[in-house]
Amino acid sequence: MFETLIAAFTALVTVEHLAYMLLGVSVGLVIGVIPGLGGIAGLSLLVPFLYGMDPISALGMLIGLVAVIPTSDTFASVLMGIPGSSASQATVQDGFPLARQGQAARALSAAFISSLFGGIVGAVILTGFVLVARPIILLFGSAELFMLALFGLSMVAVLAGRSLPKGLAACAVGLVIGSIGAAPATGEFRMVYDVDYLYDGIPLVIVGLALFAVPEIADLLRKNAAIAERNTLGTGWFIGFRDWFNNIFLSIRCSSLGCLIGAIPGLGGSVVDWIAYGHAVQTAKDKSKFGKGDIRGVVAPESANNAMQGGAMLPTVLFGIPGSGSMAVFLGGMVLIGIEPGPSMVGTDLNVTYSLIWSLALANIMGAGICLALAQPISRLTSIPFRFLAPCMIALICFAAFQATRDLADLVALLVIGVLGILMKRFGWPRPALLIGYVLAPQAETYFYQALQFNGWEFLTRPGVIIIGLLTLASVWYGLRSRVDDTGPTGDVVTTSHASRNLQIGFAVAMIGFFGIALWDATHHSFLGQVFPLGVAAVGLLFAAILLWHLWSGHEDHPAFFDYEVIGDHVGKEGTGWLWTGPLWLAGLVAATALVGFYAAMIGFFVVFLRVRAQASWGTTLLMTACAALFLLGLAWLLNLNFPRGLAQDMFDLPWPFR
């Protein structure tokens, strides 16, 4: 045993191995910074170089890449409010408000130190856990996985906002959106209306970007300011470290949680950040700052998402079942190198497994170190006037969005759900609740059906189910006691939100209509295909109806009333533009893409936006456009991708990249 550890360690700390790992880390950092590109894109870049490499070096390179993506994706989440990847959605919740308060460097530093720490805690846990992991992972059957999905959903209680019916209705909207596409039990297609795009369901990237990034861009575009409203960039490094140190136990808890959730195949890593965030809120004494820039809201998810990558490696190497999307590519890379996952990874090949785990820790140290050094210079981005940053951000989220299926429909979906996101933000519907529902819908439905098939209703008496069930109840209890309000200022302002009562009622009625459509669609399917959407739509309808009743008859200061357009801090300020300016620009880009394809449309968009909206000189305009065009071209060339096509491409045979 000890010899294995030593053998693994000596194989690890050779110059060659470290150099390859650094290469992997560098590629991972660059890929992670660009929203929408995650481990999948990065690994596809590196896989061609795997031939003829020594397996340990090759694995080090792959691990280096996978490990640091949840570190560097924080840049986009904190600085721009764009969830860099699905692992960083919760970071946006408090990280971006901190950036807007001019504390970007502090938030980034705290995030990177948490990432570093999370990665190391993950590796430490794995070192011991890997030996006993096989039987423990096998304890989690479909019934336990269903309960874990419920546990994830219990976080809605804490994120529901000031009006519980509103929060639960938002979650139900997410559950309905998540059930679009093939039913797990019968393969029937639900709510697709012959639209090819909907057959596979709406991709997570799109929902995340649309709910979090689009509303922020819309908000920022109305003002002519920079992202950082106050200019206190300052020396964030030390404060960030102190912030993390003050919350070290939270960080440890969240890393352990992340590592374990990652290790259980089937739940997937996409909710781990929200579970950690919810946990931070539940256990905090003063919760008033969450959603408005509480550093704990950054520390918790960032500790968890790096540890999660380590955990996700376990089912990948032990069972050949990828724990996340990037692990699927990692698995492909392993096979190409000639390493087959399986029980031997804890037997004869244990040294390979250990070098994987420790490579992960080393890579986290390298990655976080580089990011820390870059945090301060890069956080200056937030002091650039937003009108210059905006076209880059819009192009970037579109680029990120069409990574989902590389189709024009991705952009249309982004726009449509983006409008929903803007309205939800405006009327105080909690977007995290929708996202959690959306992510967990397929899991909850699949595992519930499978548990019933395997165990019948007796699955409820399994010890694992009972334990997770009690945890879930505790989580709901703590959650309801400590609900966080992410919807803006509180105090005497609620009264004035009553002013736009009719609009708010209109939005609630629209949501009721959405549930109605879901119910109507569900009636067309077989019992197994309809029972889940029918159930969640009915629950959604119930809570939306309660909300409607509150809005209809509530007192002026009823918590159901909320309108950011009435009580937001921008109201009454000079130079505040129209709410829909941002979405219209985005819609323009999407429409132009439909005509001439994305690449040409993006160039045109840059020129028009910079000249008309930013009123930049021709020199600045052309320079910025050329840089953006070259940047996208380089990315597309590296990743072998074709941009979404428009009408022009269908009619004429154009050369790449216009093809």
Place this chain on the structure above:
Amino acid sequence: MRIHRALTRRGALGLMGGALAMALAVPAAAEVSFEGKTIEWIIPFSPGGGSDTWARFNAPFLSKYLPGQPTVVVVNEPGGGSTKGANLFAARARPDGLTIFGTSGSTQFPYLLGDPRVRYDYQVWEIVMASPTGGVVYTSPSTGVSGASDISKLAGQQLVYASQGATSLDLVPLLGFKMMGLDVQHVFGFKGRGDGRLAFERGETNIDYQTSSGYIKNVQPLVDAGTAVPLFSWGALDADGNLVRDPTFPDLPHFGEAYEMLTGKAPSGPEYDAYFAFFTAGFPAQKMVFLPEGTPKEIVDAYQAAVEAMKQDPEYQATKEAVLGTYEQVTGPAAAALFRKGTTIAPETRQQVVEMLAAEYDVKLGD
């Protein structure tokens, strides 16, 4: 006069057309070379899956042996259970040899079943090569079965199988078990065969199959530990298209032999025809490489020669087993035969399968 003029005009047009045809024909007739070109290999799945790994393994070798040594890049176009990528290829690829398409059983099955999302037709494509695979069915010792010869003990027992869906590759075990008269409860919604194996290891299911490489690496240890019992392999096809034992598992009976052990007679009839069509599309002809409709013969020949040469490459032979298993990559007339068998189904056979799926599993193709 008028007629005369029209004739001359037509003659002129004809001349021009002929010249144009000749101008076009010249480069094609000359030596095919892709020097300096980039060839896009469309894979209708996300990176990281079996098809992606298969293509990424083959791509550099293909590049080495194609004339002019072009760059071969793998382009992932996932969606619609692989129908999206296939539709894209059918609609957009030009017959210049610069776009090739890699299919999988998941591309063949919707085509065979008549899924409304399918807007591609295999019959117009040119096959370059086919990659077979195999699989082994195994059961839990709790069924009382202790070896392949015990299979008759399964009759009348309640068996549970973790399936990826009734129209997925797991349609082959569904049809196979049904034919054998086994009472199998198919539980759907699993993400892959690995996911299904996990359910078997947890004791949630008691019958399962894995493809050859997954079986060797992950099930053989279970067999050695006495927690799994191999029953039969799906089998392989010989040069004449007959079902024979899988060369990777020569000691295990193939599906036909197992069927005979259970029922006392060799498999035949319309049910077997249906099973056999999907079996061929899912195993012996699982992965295929195609050139688009109308590709000139010279280009098809160049590709086939490249694959032949690639198979002889010592590095290819040394490394392929880890990635592709022990199966020989099939080219030439044998590939064409597999292609035909794996992509044709009699209309009444299709009708029978579709009706059975609708009646017993509520499967509606399309909306």
